[in-house]
Amino acid sequence: MQRKRSEPPLLLLAVLGLIMYMGVLFIAPFMEGADRLDENNIDKPSVTKQQAADAALKFAQNRFQLSSDVETSTLYQSYTTRSGYLQKEHLYDDYVKKYGTRFPLDYYEVEINDRATGVNYFIAVHYNTLAVIGFERNKPAGAKTNRVSSAETNLNQLLGQTITDMGYKPADFTMEPDSAANGTYTFHSRTDSIGEAKLVLVMKAENGQTTAFRPAFSIPGSYGEWKNAQDAKSALMTRISMLISFLMTIVAIWIVIRCRKEIGFAKGLLLTLVFLAVYLINNFNMMPAFRTTHGSGPTEAGALFYLWFVNVFVVLMGVSTYFTLLAGRHMWHDHGWIAWSTWKDHVFGDHVRTAMIRGYLLCLFLLGLQQVMLFTAGEAFDVWAISDPADSVYNMVYPALFPLMAWAAAISEEAVYRLFGIALFLKLTRNRFLAVLLPSLIWAASHTQYPIYPVYTRLVEVTVIGLIFGWAFLRFGFLTVVFAHAAMDSILMGLSLLYMGEPLQALLGIVYLVVPALAGWLLSWLHRTYADGGRIRPFPR
Structure with a gap:
C-alpha cells in the first residue's frame, strides 16, 4: 500500500x-532581459578552432616572422568583466546592437609557441569572422629586451600605424598622458562608449615594434568594487x-x-x-579550460600543475564520499532503515528500477521549479x-564526456x-x-562560486x-535522489x-537526456534473476 500512496504525488x-518549465519557455521571449540567466545564450562560433588557429598563425607570421617550428592551441575566451558590467547596468542588449560585431564579448584566443625562439604569442580572433582583434607577444624570462626609442615622432608613428593596421582611425583617439609605464600606452576613443565605459586601445611597444594591442572598455571602478565584494562573499561561503x-x-x-565491526x-x-x-x-578533459586563466607566459606548465593539484583534491573528495557512504548507511541502519539496497540484496533490481522512475519524476519537477526560480530572480x-x-x-578536449559528471x-x-x-544533523x-x-545550506554555499550575481x-x-x-x-531512499x-x-x-549547434554534439546531447534511465534499466536487467518484487521501506515515521 505504501507504493500506491507514494507514487501519485x-x-x-x-x-x-x-x-x-514549458510556461517559462513560452513567457520568456516576451520579457525584457529574459536571457540574462541563460549561460548558453551566447553567440555561437561559426568557424572552427583550426580555422582560428590558421588565421592567427598567418597574422603572427606576417607581423613577427615566426620560425617554422611552432605549435598552436585554441581556447574559447570571454571578456567577463565587461559582460558583467553590461548585465548589471542593463546595457547588454544596447552593446550587442552597437558593438557586438566589432567588439565581441566572446572570442577565440590562439596561443602560438615558437619552439625555436621560446617566444609565445596570444592572438585574439573573432570566432565568426576570423578577424584578428588583438595580440600580445611574450619573450621568455631573462631574454634581453630593448625599450622603444623615446623619440616622440617615431613612437607616434609606430603606434599610429598599428592603430591603422588594426582597422581604426588614429584621429579618433587621444593618448592618455603619462601612460607609458612599462612600455604600455593607452588611447581613449573620442566617440565610442557604452554607459560610463569608454573604448580604449591598450598597446605595448618594445625595440621599435608594437608587441601588444588590445581593444577594451574602461569599466568604472565602482563596478569593480561591487564585483570584488560579491566575489569575497562567495569565497567566504565556499570556505565555510x-x-x-x-x-x-x-x-x-x-x-x-568506532563501528568498524558492524560495517x-x-x-x-x-x-x-x-x-x-x-x-x-x-x-x-578540462585541460584546455585550465589554460584560460593565465599570465603572459606559456600556459601548458601551469595547467599541468593545476591538473594534478585538482586530482589530489578529487582523491580526497573520494575519501569523503566513501566514508560518508559507510557512516550514513550505518547510522540509518541504527534507525531501523536500510537507505539503499546493494547488489547482494534480492530486491536490488526492483529497487533500482523503481528509484530510476521516481528519480526522473522528481527531476522533471525540479527542472520546472528551477526554471521558475531563475526566471523570477x-x-x-x-x-x-x-x-x-x-x-x-x-x-574541453571531448565535450561529449562532460555530461558524465x-x-x-x-x-x-x-x-x-x-x-x-541528514543522519548527522538529525542526531545533533x-x-x-x-x-x-x-x-542543504552547506551544500548550497559551495555553489555560490558560479558566475551568477548577486x-x-x-x-x-x-x-x-x-x-x-x-x-x-x-521518503524514497538514497538511490532515488541519486537518480x-x-x-x-x-x-x-x-x-x-x-546548444553547441554541432550535429554530432547535438545528437549526443539528446542521448544524455535518457542515459540515467538506460543505466537504471541495465542494472535492473542484470539483476533480474535476483528480483522478487520486494520494496524498499520509507523512513520510519
Whole structure:
C-alpha cells in the first residue's frame, strides 16, 4: 500500500514541473532581459578552432616572422568583466546592437609557441569572422629586451600605424598622458562608449615594434568594487562550506572506525570508484579550460600543475564520499532503515528500477521549479549570469564526456549532504526539518562560486532544491535522489551540448537526456534473476 500512496504525488509533481518549465519557455521571449540567466545564450562560433588557429598563425607570421617550428592551441575566451558590467547596468542588449560585431564579448584566443625562439604569442580572433582583434607577444624570462626609442615622432608613428593596421582611425583617439609605464600606452576613443565605459586601445611597444594591442572598455571602478565584494562573499561561503564538509568527513571517519565491526566496507566502494573514475576523466578533459586563466607566459606548465593539484583534491573528495557512504548507511541502519539496497540484496533490481522512475519524476519537477526560480530572480530581483570560459564545453578536449559528471556530482553530493548529512544533523538537532535544512545550506554555499550575481542567488536556489532532495531521500531512499540528481544534471549538461549547434554534439546531447534511465534499466536487467518484487521501506515515521 505504501507504493500506491507514494507514487501519485511524484507523478503530479512531474506534470507540474513540465507545466512550469514549458510556461517559462513560452513567457520568456516576451520579457525584457529574459536571457540574462541563460549561460548558453551566447553567440555561437561559426568557424572552427583550426580555422582560428590558421588565421592567427598567418597574422603572427606576417607581423613577427615566426620560425617554422611552432605549435598552436585554441581556447574559447570571454571578456567577463565587461559582460558583467553590461548585465548589471542593463546595457547588454544596447552593446550587442552597437558593438557586438566589432567588439565581441566572446572570442577565440590562439596561443602560438615558437619552439625555436621560446617566444609565445596570444592572438585574439573573432570566432565568426576570423578577424584578428588583438595580440600580445611574450619573450621568455631573462631574454634581453630593448625599450622603444623615446623619440616622440617615431613612437607616434609606430603606434599610429598599428592603430591603422588594426582597422581604426588614429584621429579618433587621444593618448592618455603619462601612460607609458612599462612600455604600455593607452588611447581613449573620442566617440565610442557604452554607459560610463569608454573604448580604449591598450598597446605595448618594445625595440621599435608594437608587441601588444588590445581593444577594451574602461569599466568604472565602482563596478569593480561591487564585483570584488560579491566575489569575497562567495569565497567566504565556499570556505565555510568546505570547512564544515571537512568536519563532517572527520566525523564520518570516526564513526566508521568506532563501528568498524558492524560495517561492511565493500558497501559504497563501487559508487566511490565510479565517482573517482568520472571525476578524474573530467579533469583531464578540462585541460584546455585550465589554460584560460593565465599570465603572459606559456600556459601548458601551469595547467599541468593545476591538473594534478585538482586530482589530489578529487582523491580526497573520494575519501569523503566513501566514508560518508559507510557512516550514513550505518547510522540509518541504527534507525531501523536500510537507505539503499546493494547488489547482494534480492530486491536490488526492483529497487533500482523503481528509484530510476521516481528519480526522473522528481527531476522533471525540479527542472520546472528551477526554471521558475531563475526566471523570477532575473525579472524581479535583477539577477544575471555571465559565461565562464573555465567551465565551458568549448574548452574541453571531448565535450561529449562532460555530461558524465552528472554521476560524480550525484553520488558524492547525495552521499555527503543527504545520506550522511541528514543522519548527522538529525542526531545533533533532534529535529527533522533542521536535519534537512542545515546540510542543504552547506551544500548550497559551495555553489555560490558560479558566475551568477548577486551571489546569494544560488544559495537560495540550491537550498530550496536541497530541501526537496532531502524530503525525497527520507521518503524514497538514497538511490532515488541519486537518480534524480544524475538525471537533472545529465539533462542540463546534455542541453549544453545541444546548444553547441554541432550535429554530432547535438545528437549526443539528446542521448544524455535518457542515459540515467538506460543505466537504471541495465542494472535492473542484470539483476533480474535476483528480483522478487520486494520494496524498499520509507523512513520510519
